[in-house]
Amino acid sequence: MxxxxxxxxxxxxxxVTTAAIGGVGGAVVATPFIKSMLPSERAxxxxxxxxxxxSKLQPGEMLTVEWRGKPxxxxxxxxxxxxxxxKTDGDVADPKSEKQMQPKYCQNETxxxxxxxxxxxxxxTHLGCSPTEKFKTGAESGLGADWPGGFICxxxxxxxxxxxxxxxxKPAPDNLEIPPHVYLxxxxxxxxxxxxxx
Amino acid sequence: MAGSENKYKxxxxxxxxxxxxxxxxxxxxxxxKEHLSEYYAPKNFNFWYFFGSLALLVLVLQIVTGIFLxxxxxxxxxxxxxxxxxxxxxxxxIMRDVEWGWLIRYLHSTGASAFFVVVYLHMFRGLLYGSxxxxxxxxxxxxxxxxxxxxxxxxxxxxxxxxxxxxWGAQVIVNLFSAIPLIGPDLSEWxxxxxxxxxxxxxxxxxxxxxxxxxxxxxxxxxxxxxxHEVGSNNPDGVEIKKHKDANGIPLDGIPFHPxxxxxxxxxxxxxxxxxxxxxxxxxxxxxxxxxxxxFIPADPLKTPPHIAPVWYFTPFYSVLRxxxxxxxxxxxxxxxxxxMICVRPSKLPLLVKLGYLGFVGAMFVLLGVPAVLxxxxxxxxxxxxxxxxxxxxxxxxxxxxxxxIIGALPWxxxxxxxxxxxxxxxxxxxxxxxxxxxxxxxYLGVLAPTPMRTLVSQICTLIYFGFFxxxxxxxxxxxxxxxxxxxxx
Numbered sequence: 001m002x003x004x005x006x007x008x009x010x011x012x013x014x015x016v017t018t019a020a021i022g023g024v025g026g027a028v029v030a031t032p033f034i035k036s037m038l039p040s041e042r043a044x045x046x047x048x049x050x051x052x053x054x055s056k057l058q059p060g061e062m063l064t065v066e067w068r069g070k071p072x073x074x075x076x077x078x079x080x081x082x083x084x085x086x087k088t089d090g091d092v093a094d095p096k097s098e099k100q101m102q103p104k105y106c107q108n109e110t111x112x113x114x115x116x117x118x119x120x121x122x123x124x125t126h127l128g129c130s131p132t133e134k135f136k137t138g139a140e141s142g143l144g145a146d147w148p149g150g151f152i153c154x155x156x157x158x159x160x161x162x163x164x165x166x167x168x169x170k171p172a173p174d175n176l177e178i179p180p181h182v183y184l185x186x187x188x189x190x191x192x193x194x195x196x197x198x
Numbered sequence: 199m200a201g202s203e204n205k206y207k208x209x210x211x212x213x214x215x216x217x218x219x220x221x222x223x224x225x226x227x228x229x230x231k232e233h234l235s236e237y238y239a240p241k242n243f244n245f246w247y248f249f250g251s252l253a254l255l256v257l258v259l260q261i262v263t264g265i266f267l268x269x270x271x272x273x274x275x276x277x278x279x280x281x282x283x284x285x286x287x288x289x290x291x292i293m294r295d296v297e298w299g300w301l302i303r304y305l306h307s308t309g310a311s312a313f314f315v316v317v318y319l320h321m322f323r324g325l326l327y328g329s330x331x332x333x334x335x336x337x338x339x340x341x342x343x344x345x346x347x348x349x350x351x352x353x354x355x356x357x358x359x360x361x362x363x364x365x366w367g368a369q370v371i372v373n374l375f376s377a378i379p380l381i382g383p384d385l386s387e388w389x390x391x392x393x394x395x396x397x398x399x400x401x402x403x404x405x406x407x408x409x410x411x412x413x414x415x416x417x418x419x420x421x422x423x424x425x426x427h428e429v430g431s432n433n434p435d436g437v438e439i440k441k442h443k444d445a446n447g448i449p450l451d452g453i454p455f456h457p458x459x460x461x462x463x464x465x466x467x468x469x470x471x472x473x474x475x476x477x478x479x480x481x482x483x484x485x486x487x488x489x490x491x492x493x494f495i496p497a498d499p500l501k502t503p504p505h506i507a508p509v510w511y512f513t514p515f516y517s518v519l520r521x522x523x524x525x526x527x528x529x530x531x532x533x534x535x536x537x538x539m540i541c542v543r544p545s546k547l548p549l550l551v552k553l554g555y556l557g558f559v560g561a562m563f564v565l566l567g568v569p570a571v572l573x574x575x576x577x578x579x580x581x582x583x584x585x586x587x588x589x590x591x592x593x594x595x596x597x598x599x600x601x602x603x604i605i606g607a608l609p610w611x612x613x614x615x616x617x618x619x620x621x622x623x624x625x626x627x628x629x630x631x632x633x634x635x636x637x638x639x640x641x642y643l644g645v646l647a648p649t650p651m652r653t654l655v656s657q658i659c660t661l662i663y664f665g666f667f668x669x670x671x672x673x674x675x676x677x678x679x680x681x682x683x684x685x686x687x688x
Contacts, residue, residue: 034388037402043392064500069394071500122500126591128373129366130502154504155370156520157648169525173591 049192051184054117062133064122067191071122071130072179074189081135081162082115084148092165094175101125102178103194111163111178119181119189120164126172129155135162151176204228233427238452239459240433242686246327247459248466249320255467256313257419261412263306270296273404275360275397275497285360285400286496304482310352311488312474314511317345321605325630328617329432335609337429340422342606347415349602352511354407357400361493362503368403369395370506374519377592394499435686436617442685451686487645505647513644514637518601518663520648521656522594530597533661537668597660604667611667614674616682623677629666636662 047068054074057063060081063074089095097107105113112118122130131151134141141147143159151160156171164176180194206227208218221227270292274284292299321341324330330338357368372395376386391398430440430449439449453459483489487510492503508516522530538555616622619630636659643656 037388037391039387039390039392040398043396043398047393066500069392069396069499126373127370129370129506130500132502132504154502154647155366155506157653169523171520171523171591171594 047192049190052189052191053187054189055187059116060135062135065191067121067179072191073118073120073122075118075120075162077110077116077118077162081149082110084137085109085161085163087148088150088161088165088167091167092161092175093168093170094165097165097175099174101175103180106178109163111165111175113181113183117189118163119178119191121177121179123177124153124155124158124172125166125174125176126153126156126158126170129153131158131160131176204231233423234456234460235454237427237455238439238449239431239455240435240439240449240686241451241453241458242433242435243431243459243462244434246319246323246434248463248470249316249323251459251463252316252466252470253313253320254419255470256309256316257415260306260309260313263302263309264408264412266302267292267306268408270299271358273358273400275400283360283496285358289359301478304478307489308474308478308482308484310355311484311509311511312470312477313348314352316470317348318511321345322634324608326619327432327434328436328612328614328619330609331432331436331612331617332609333429334426334432337422337425338609339606340418340425342603344415344418344422345605346602347411347418349512351407351411351415352509354403354411356509357395357403358407359493360400360497361490362495362497363490363493363506365395365497365499366502366506367508368399372399374595374598377595379592396499432617433686434618435620435683437682437684437686439686507645510641510645513642514640514663515598515601515644517640517644517656518660519594519598520644521653521660522597523653523657526657527593529657530593530661533664534668537665540669540672601660601663604664607667608670611670612674613671614677614679616679618682621680621682623679625673625677629669629673632662633666636660636666 050065050067050072052063052065052074054063054076057074057076059076059078061076064071065074066072097111102111110116110118111120124131131153134143134147134152135149137147137149139145139147141149143152148161150162151164152158153160153172158170158172159167160172160176161167164178166172166175179191181189181191182194184190204225204227206214206217206221208214217226270288272284272288274288276284278284278287280287289303292303294300296302324338324341353368353371357364372386372389374386375389376382378385387393389399390396391402430438430452433439439451442450444450477484477488483491490507490509492506495503507513535558614622614626619626640656640659640663643652643659646652
């Protein structure tokens with residue numbers, strides 16, 4: 001701060017201090033306004049776990065339920081679909097699911113607790129669209145003769161295999177997220193919780 | 199400014215007396231003179247100079263129709279008794295049950311597209327005649343901020359009808375922010391106000407659309423015009439009319455904005471309104487481009503429509519976003535590095551800086567280019583290492599942002615000795631034509647679903663788009679320009 005003879009330095013200092021304190025006050029007052037835009041208590045409370053009955057889910061079928069406003073898929077995979085995972089190993093970006101897109105108990109070849117039953121959040125890891133199922137294999141799928149069955153995102157064309165693993169060189173950076181889930185019985189899954197009776 | 203010569207002296211009539219009374223208390227006459235009757239604009243304005251005043255007209259139209267739409271619209275995502283979201287139902291109510299509601303809504307929805315049409319043409323005028331060049335840099339930057347603001351306004355407004363396109367479009371764009379390292383996911387959650395796009399998002403977008411953005415927009419439009427009237431308008435010849443003034447200090451090639459250009463602009467308004475009305479009354483959906491068909495289905499958070507695309511005015515930039523795939527990143531970086539080399543070489547920077555830059559580019563070639571060409575996967579692995587694990591998604595967002603913001607750098611990229619395309623050489627004419635073609639192709643591809651071929655074309659067009667800007671310091675200097683005239687021509 002320059003301070004020549006014509007300026008009353010004491011007053012100038014007081015002026016700058018007042019302005020600085022006023023600025024701090026302004027910044028502090030902005031806090032409630034910024035914080036008011038965060039998810040409210042009601043929005044936070046709405047994230048309760050969801051119980052799903054899978055007794056009627058036949059092999060090759062898919063069920064979509066809502067959890068925290070997001071679509072969650074439950075797919076009863078056929079043996080052919082599970083066999084296709086071996087073939088896609090070389091074409092997917094993260095074949096061993098090393099990135100933590102799934103709970104520890106789903107970090108395996110099929111990305112699931114039970115090999116056939118696949119539970120995943122149906123939200124593309126690119127920009128949040130919901131991928132479309134393309135279970136038909138080969139040319140019939142419209143995705144080329146060697147398509148082994150999986151998902152394609154309608155927004156930016158990311159493709160995923162039947163375990164939600166993203167193919168290489170696609171916009172989506174990660175495999176589909178596997179939510180925490182637990183089998184309450186042979187035919188009931190609880191989505192959103194790891195432990196029974198929680 | 200408000201000198202005594204600008205104060206109105208009453209001629210004895212009642213109205214004259216009233217004006218004198220006002221003028222003694224408010225600079226009415228001097229404002230009128232400064233911005234209209236004594237604002238001297240070049241006499242050679244052509245067709246391209248209609249779009250500034252048309253943009254102002256559409257702004258007024260959007261504000262007026264918006265006021266009346268808000269009287270009936272309900273920003274509420276909850277389901278009504280028939281299981282339809284209240285917001286979606288309220289738009290249908292406006293269309294079917296509110297008297298003349300359909301007209302007001304179609305004026306507003308067509309107005310949004312018309313706004314972008316006139317603004318794009320207005321910006322293209324700047325590219326033709328070098329309107330961004332010194333001393334009009336700030337006008338250009340205010341203009342770019344208006345464009346950004348307009349994009350925000352259009353984006354927030356598009357969520358309000360709460361259709362499938364509204365919902366998934368917002369989902370994609372808000373998730374763009376989650377690509378920012380570290381703070382991204384929290385930032386997009388803060389913007390949404392929930393873990394997914396929901397009622398909280400709809401309400402705040404409504405607030406932004408009707409209050410926040412229009413206020414900022416009006417402020418920026420005022421700044422744009424004040425800056426313009428400070429330095430004076432450019433013209434199709436790109437020469438300064440203020441260089442030649444008569445004895446009264448009035449530019450020889452200038453004519454008062456009012457009545458000359460107010461009259462001319464009214465002709466433009468009439469023609470514009472004929473076209474605009476034809477669309478509003480006969481094809482308000484404009485084949486799915488102005489109002490997308492999927493948006494006639496209420497928002498469903500569990501199901502993305504099989505094909506989603508933004509509205510046409512966002513598609514060129516959206517294509518740039520999609521063009522950045524992980525195998526394209528090495529090429530993008532090499533392209534930028536090579537351009538840098540072309541631009542750095544003839545500059546006045548110290549030799550050491552030049553050599554350092556050369557070394558950097560060389561290292562980039564070895565690290566990225568060679569492996570990327572030899573084997574795609576090595577390139578991908580290396581890019582993720584070199585760029586601290588940041589992925590295609592992040593660079594796609596950066597490229598999209600850059601494709602808009604780079605427009606603001608034009609005043610400093612253009613080193614041509616002349617402003618107007620009339621006197622620029624063949625290089626600029628070819629490059630500008632290429633740029634326009636690339637922009638249209640990007641826009642067209644942004645509407646379509648991606649295929650490998652289309653992605654490749656959009657990548658080439660993305661390079662042309664950025665090349666137009668980044669190579670400008672180089673090609674604008676070597677272009678064979680014609681001499682500018684001293685005064686404006688016809």
